[in-house]
Amino acid sequence: MNSLLGSLLLLIGVVSCKHLPKDEEVCAVLLGNELVEEIAGYKSVTDEILRYVLEGDFKHQTYNGLAKFVDKFGPRPSGSETLEQSIDYMIQLTRDEGITDITTEELEVPQWTRELEQVTLLEPRVKNIAVFGLGRSVSTSPEGITAEAIMVNSFDDLDSLADSDVKGKIVIYDAKFVSYGVSVRYRTEGASRAAARGAVASLVRSITPFSINSPHTGAQNYDNNYPKIPTAAITLEDADMLRRMYDRGEKIVLNIKLISKSDTKTSRNTLIDYKGTESPEKLVIVSGHIDSWDVGQGAMDNGGGIFVSWAVPVILKRLNIKPKRTIRSIFWTAEEMGLIGAADYANKHKNENNNINFIMEADEGTFAPLGLGVGGTQEARCIIAEVLKLFKSINASTLVEQNAPGSDISLFTNSGIPGASLYTENSKYFWFHHTAGDTMNVENEHELDLGTAVWTAAAYVIADISIDIPR
Amino acid sequence: MNSLLGSLLLLIGVVSCKHLPKDEEVCAVLLGNELVEEIAGYKSVTDEILRYVLEGDFKHQTYNGLAKFVDKFGPRPSGSETLEQSIDYMIQLTRDEGITDITTEELEVPQWTRELEQVTLLEPRVKNIAVFGLGRSVSTSPEGITAEAIMVNSFDDLDSLADSDVKGKIVIYDAKFVSYGVSVRYRTEGASRAAARGAVASLVRSITPFSINSPHTGAQNYDNNYPKIPTAAITLEDADMLRRMYDRGEKIVLNIKLISKSDTKTSRNTLIDYKGTESPEKLVIVSGHIDSWDVGQGAMDNGGGIFVSWAVPVILKRLNIKPKRTIRSIFWTAEEMGLIGAADYANKHKNENNNINFIMEADEGTFAPLGLGVGGTQEARCIIAEVLKLFKSINASTLVEQNAPGSDISLFTNSGIPGASLYTENSKYFWFHHTAGDTMNVENEHELDLGTAVWTAAAYVIADISIDIPR
Known part of the structure; x- marks a missing residue:
């Protein structure tokens, strides 16, 4: 079988200039x-x-x-x-x-429960920002974090900023949806990469090409090398609005309240054998x-x-x-x-x-x-x-x-x-x-x-x- | 001109069996x-x-x-x-x-402000129902209205029910979207037509063919002949879920809290003449x-x-x-x-x-x-x-x-x-x-x-x- 395969591959090599062999x-x-x-x-x-x-x-x-x-x-x-x-x-x-x-296999699983999620645009005007906290985000204090926000299109964009531009700010990732695989990194890695630059919280444009002002939640992973900062997803609509305001030179100030509870519980994988x-x-x-x-x-x-x-x-x-x-x-x-x-x-x-x-x-x-x-x-x-x-x-x-x-x-x-x-x-x-x-x-x-x-x-x-x- | 038009219309009449004249x-x-x-x-x-x-x-x-x-x-x-x-x-x-x-013309306009809108499915399971109150809906008490709900597909469907089936109930209009003109009647007339049958509140399937769990608000008109009952729009998704539960014979119990404030203010039409x-x-x-x-x-x-x-x-x-x-x-x-x-x-x-x-x-x-x-x-x-x-x-x-x-x-x-x-x-x-x-x-x-x-x-x-x- 192997030598036959070798001959075939050789044949493929010979003819491939003219037409690639079909699968x-x-x-x-x-x-x-x-x-x-x-x-x-x-x-x-x-x-x-x-x-x-x-x-x-x-x-x-x-x-x-x-x-x-x-x-x-x-x-x-x-x-x-x-x-x-x-x-x-x-x-x-x-x-x-x-x-x-039927077999069940027990294991410990995380339980992360949202209790209060509220993001409010304070400047340039007061507006409720639709939001879903991201999985296992840490909580803010009950009064929340009030800080100026900056908009970035990519990690490169973030990295190009001076420390003083990021420190103490809320980083908003506003990367347009390309594909889930490409775009989801801003959700999964965004918080820690913003924290690495001194940000106090991060928000991410929901990972979707379409919205009726719908936020999309999802998992995110903290890098233990950096402080854990609160993080949430906002809608395409609000991300685009904030981007327009930012591009007009308007100062964006947000209050972010994210309160959740973390616990560990027992759950089960379920195996059904035929x-x-x-x-x-x-x-x-x-x-x-x-x-x-x-x-x-x-x-x-x-x-x-x-x-x-x-x-x-x-x-x-x-x-x-x-x-x-x-x-x-x-x-x-x-x-x-x-x-x-x-x-x-x-x-x-x-x-x-x-x-x-x-x-x-x-x-x-x-x-x-x-x-x-x-x-x-x-x-x-x-x-x-x-x-x-x-x-x-x-x-x-x-x-x-x-x-x-x-x-x-x-x-x-x-x-x-x-x-x-x-x-x-x-x-x-x-x-x-x-x-x-x-x-x-x-x-x-x-x-x-x-x-x-x-x-x-x-x-x-x-x-x-x-x-x-x-x- | 008129006699020419007459001749034309006669001509149109003659040939119309074969082909209708184009506009x-x-x-x-x-x-x-x-x-x-x-x-x-x-x-x-x-x-x-x-x-x-x-x-x-x-x-x-x-x-x-x-x-x-x-x-x-x-x-x-x-x-x-x-x-x-x-x-x-x-x-x-x-x-x-x-x-x-530029001229502005002042007039008195209604102001209707939502303060709290919360609908909760209590039976067969507890679930938050996404909701927008309809324009000028009256308020419930702070504890809200808790009652059994019935689902109807149309006004005919409602009218076919015995008084005892409707009295004291919440009527949910679940008419599928046909066109705005056809379907919007359930939003505009629904509350009073349900009240006429003794209902204590009404909900309407949002007037839309598509949803990401998005409620659609809009105006509604109370008929002064009937009691004014609180009324709101729910999403296609929840309407369909409630319909499935209802069709399975499950009892549907809802709590409806709708608190709003009504006032009259001065506003203006604006006329710009060229x-x-x-x-x-x-x-x-x-x-x-x-x-x-x-x-x-x-x-x-x-x-x-x-x-x-x-x-x-x-x-x-x-x-x-x-x-x-x-x-x-x-x-x-x-x-x-x-x-x-x-x-x-x-x-x-x-x-x-x-x-x-x-x-x-x-x-x-x-x-x-x-x-x-x-x-x-x-x-x-x-x-x-x-x-x-x-x-x-x-x-x-x-x-x-x-x-x-x-x-x-x-x-x-x-x-x-x-x-x-x-x-x-x-x-x-x-x-x-x-x-x-x-x-x-x-x-x-x-x-x-x-x-x-x-x-x-x-x-x-x-x-x-x-x-x-x-x-």
Whole structure:
């Protein structure tokens, strides 16, 4: 196989000036006819799953189950009783399906609770500034911090300022949204980088391309080398207004009151196993995180991911479809506080890492599925691409390469375990992400059915094919 | 002319089975070549105006002026000191242009100030319900009203219920958005129609097709035949959640606290005249309302309308273009409280109604202009359609027929005075309408330039052509 691959790569090298070989050509050689035919042979089973979800008894069950769950519990922040109740509820829902191979693993999680958040523009005019504190921000005094604010477009912009321009000031990061990956650094690192220059607080333009005066919360990480300063997100609208005032030379004075409470509580990762018939020790993991931010309802982030992952063992059991490897559905806890649950699992199960054949997480929206975002070797991607061909009828055959698919599972894929995220038509995902607008209104019955079908059928094929996904 | 018209109409009657005559064919006959050529002859002047706004000294001045205004004052609710300060500011801005023919007309306006608005879902779970009280809603007691809620989709739905189903309950109107005109009745009439059935309070699904958990405020009218009950708007998201709970048979209990203060203050309509050279007594009015709701910044509703209307005399004066009739730019006050300023003007000037040649208001957004929405006779529309042909180069030549164009000016057009609104690409207007998201972020520099250019040039031509706009 290796020498064949060498010849192929040589051939690719020769012809690449004229036309780059398509992934498909490479994959054909890498996989060989037998495996391609084997995967294509799953069509009758995957079609059965699609029919069951799209037209059969499971039709709209993901949406309805999710709506009932979200309406019942609402936000499920790390450390809250509601989160634990919602975990109990999902366990009972699973037991009701006759699935009993359920494990919970306890761990300590942070609880960060907002009590008062109020930012007021004092100069050049009095105006309430809509705001959400960022995760684990320290509190101000009850009177708050009153200080002059400066606007910066970037870390470079901040670094170019004299110490005297920053010391004692509130730094407002006003970087326009480029992509989540690029722009989120101002949220996650902004406070400490401002503190490093002597700022007394920092505000960040919400990480979104669109707003109806909606602030977006999210995690941030203090660097222990610098003082911890209060930090919060403001809306695009207020950031733009403050920028205009600043550019006109007007002095901006703000009062920032951010009061929160921090604690540590016990939570749980939840593992639901659907045992493999031939290699039960080998795992295909499907997952989502059950905790959410406190400001919305946690429908999109990540109730949808929980429900499509919960559906995998449920649907396979109902249809009596039994894969060779074990499918493990995991509900991570405390993701929003920094992948706390996933890190605990990775640590407790580090000796079993070799047994994770493939790991999947649906945490980028459960909109209409287009395929999977896959991390792994070329050969691994070729296999998944072949699996995705089974979903041509519902236009979900696209494979996009992702270095770190998913959120929690990046802890695993970063160490070489192949994995995938549910890749969906999520162009509006960040409009609602970490806002009060993360509600059932973002979800759609049919799109959730499509996502459930693809997620279940793909996990099944990967868990059943004759070869392990190579690393 | 009349017998020619008769022949034409007969001809139209004859051929109408095969193809309906186009407006253009009718207009060609109605207007005659001479007038068509006269209007076309304005192209050099209208092009001069377009160039001055789109490429010349006025480029981006509407956006910049509006931004400065909105940033300085923010919301300008009826009866507030801020509104009066913003009127003074606009008068000074006009004087700075060397325009001195400025009149203000005082009138009494309502002031309705929210002090506390808090709605809490108590059953089936505790949840804060985002809310904006509706204009002039009465207050609850400080402890609020705690009662069971019922959901209705329509007034018919409400009327079909037994008295015992409604009495003592909170009525929630959950009518899906069809169009503003159709759906707004649940906001304006909902409280009294619920009170008529014995309800103790009413809530209405916000009048919008889209939301990021954004409540939309707005006016409502109590019917004096029924008790005045507190009333407010909730978000699409909460309305849908409550609907799902209700449909599941869950009992919905809410606590509604709405505390506001009502007063009467003096405000002013502002009239800026650019005198006509031949018939100064004849008026072409351009207008917008300077008051806004308190919850946003009043940039779109209706700062944009104020600034494009302010620009008309300013640009004509700067370019030394002098129409035969007077152009009057009016900033109505207290529109949001129910066209209070416009009604006062209509009353004070009722003897001059015959002198209003044409009346225009830009209160449906200042997005990219597509043309004008016109109310009036067929002949009036034909003339305006001909004027709009002058704006083909910027794709703003569309005439749409509107029975009641504008908001304030409907008081005039309803009595037969021809008039127009600025017709724009405003498909997202109601996403932001009466929300905290009515800010400068909805406005665009180039689109405001286009609107300013069309508004100014159209008003000028109408004020200068040889014939009055027929009624």
